[in-house]
Amino acid sequence: MAVFTSVSPEQLQQWLQRYDLGNVLDFRGISSGIENTNYFLTTERGEFVLTLFEKLTATQLPFYLQLMGHLAHHSVPVPDPVPDRAGEILGELNGKPATIVTKLAGRSELSPSPIHCTHVGAMLARMHLAGRDFALEQANLRSLPWWREAASSVTPFLSDAQRALLQSEMAHQAAFFASSDYHAMQAGPCHCDLFRDNVLFDKAHDGSPILGGFFDFYFAGCDKWLFDLAVTVNDWCCDLSTGTMDEARARAMLRAYETVRPLTAIEASHWRDMLRAAALRFWLSRLYDFYLPRTAEMLKPHDPGHFERILRQRIEAVSIPWL
Numbered sequence: 001m002a003v004f005t006s007v008s009p010e011q012l013q014q015w016l017q018r019y020d021l022g023n024v025l026d027f028r029g030i031s032s033g034i035e036n037t038n039y040f041l042t043t044e045r046g047e048f049v050l051t052l053f054e055k056l057t058a059t060q061l062p063f064y065l066q067l068m069g070h071l072a073h074h075s076v077p078v079p080d081p082v083p084d085r086a087g088e089i090l091g092e093l094n095g096k097p098a099t100i101v102t103k104l105a106g107r108s109e110l111s112p113s114p115i116h117c118t119h120v121g122a123m124l125a126r127m128h129l130a131g132r133d134f135a136l137e138q139a140n141l142r143s144l145p146w147w148r149e150a151a152s153s154v155t156p157f158l159s160d161a162q163r164a165l166l167q168s169e170m171a172h173q174a175a176f177f178a179s180s181d182y183h184a185m186q187a188g189p190c191h192c193d194l195f196r197d198n199v200l201f202d203k204a205h206d207g208s209p210i211l212g213g214f215f216d217f218y219f220a221g222c223d224k225w226l227f228d229l230a231v232t233v234n235d236w237c238c239d240l241s242t243g244t245m246d247e248a249r250a251r252a253m254l255r256a257y258e259t260v261r262p263l264t265a266i267e268a269s270h271w272r273d274m275l276r277a278a279a280l281r282f283w284l285s286r287l288y289d290f291y292l293p294r295t296a297e298m299l300k301p302h303d304p305g306h307f308e309r310i311l312r313q314r315i316e317a318v319s320i321p322w323l
Contacts, residue, residue, distance in 0.1 A: 003029040003031070003037050004036075004052075004294065007027075007037075007039065009024070009027065011094065012041075015093050019100065021045045021046075021048070021100075023043060023044050025042045026041070026042035027039055027041055027050075028040050035054065035055060035218060036052065036053050036055075036056075037096070039051075041100065048082060048102060049079060049103050049215075050098065050099075050100050051098065051099055051101070051218075052093055052097070053218070054096065054294075056218060057097065062136065063136045064217050065081045065089050066089075066135075066136055067131070067217060068081060069089070070130070070131070070134045071131065074130040076123065076126060076127050076213075077212065077214065078127075078214050078215060078217065079101035080101060081101050082101060104200045105202045106201045106202035106211075106213075107201065108200060109196060110196050110197070112236055115208075116201065116236070117249045117252040117253035118255075119210075120194070120256075121229075121252070121253035121256030122256040122259060124191075124229065124257060125257045125259075125261040127191070128190070128225045128261060129260070131190075134188070138221050138222060139222055139223070140192050140222065141219075142221075142285065143221070144177050147173070151166055151284060153292060154166075154287040154288055154291055154292075158287075162308065166284075172273075173273075173277050176270070176277070181269070185224045185225070185226055185267055185270075186224070186226075187225060188222060188225060189220060189221075189222055190223045190224075190228035191217060191228055192220055192227070192231060193216065193231065194232040194235075195231075195236075196235055198215055199213070199214055199215075200212030226267045227277060229257060230271070230274040230275045230278035231278040231282075233250055233253055233275065234279055236253060237249040237253055240306070243306070243307075243310040243312070243313040245321055247321040271320060272317075275314045276311060276315060279307050279314050280311055283304060283307035283310075286302050286303070286304035289304075290304050
C-alpha cells in the first residue's frame, strides 16, 4: 500500500462528488505495502480507505471487490466496498481504477501471541466456508505459472546456492501441483496474503484482543484452502529472525482453524509441502520486488532473505507442528 499515484485535494474533492460521503476531514497516504496506492480518508460520514490500483485492471477487480462485499455480508469482518450514487463500487481516478472501502477498527499486531493466532485461525476457516457460494471465480494470479515467470526473471541476481535452492524447490512444487492428492484438496476463494499487517485487532474492556478484521484482498484468488492456511502460519507463527516455527502459536492457529473446518487426511499429509509452497511464493515475490522495483513516493521493499530462511527451515525441519 505505497503511494505510486498522487492525488491532490482538488482531485479528491472532484472525484468524491459522485459519492454521498460529505466533506473531507482528513486525507493521507499509507506507506506500507508495495502493490497499490492507498489513502486513509475521513469524511463527515466516517473513516474509509481510498485505493488506486496500479497493476490490477478494471476487468480483474470485480472479483476482489465483490468477494469483500460477499464476505462482509456473511459476517466476516472485512472492508466493504462503498457504492457511489449510481450503485457502482469501482471508478477511475487519475487514470487508475479506484474504489473506496470501509475502514476496519483496530491496529495490526506485529508481535502476536497464541491468543491472536487463535482468533486468526478461526476466522480464516470461517472466511473459507463463507466463500463457498461466491459466484465469481478467478485463479490465484501468484501461483505456479507466475512462480515460473518470476524465477526466470530473478535467477540472474542469485548466488549459486540460491539458484540451486530455487531450481530444486520449483521442481518439487511442480510435481506436487501435478499430483492427484493436490487436485483432491478443498479449494475456494482465499486471501493468499494474510500477514500480520493485513489483520487488525481491537481491545475489549478487559484488555483482551478482539479481531477487528482482515483487509488487503488484492492478492486474493481461488486456490487450495490449505495454501491460504500455510501462508498465514508461515507469517503469524514464525520467528522473524530465524524463520523457525513457533510451536505454541502454530498449534493455537491450527486447532482454532480445525475447530471450524477440520482438514482432510490428504490435506494433513501434505502440510509440509504446502508450507514450502507458501514460502517459495513469497521468496520469489520479494526477490522480484527487491531486484526489479517500481518507483513509488512511499515504498518500503521487504527483505527477500526472510522467506529464503523460512523455505530452508521448512525443508530441513525434523518436525512440523500440527495437532
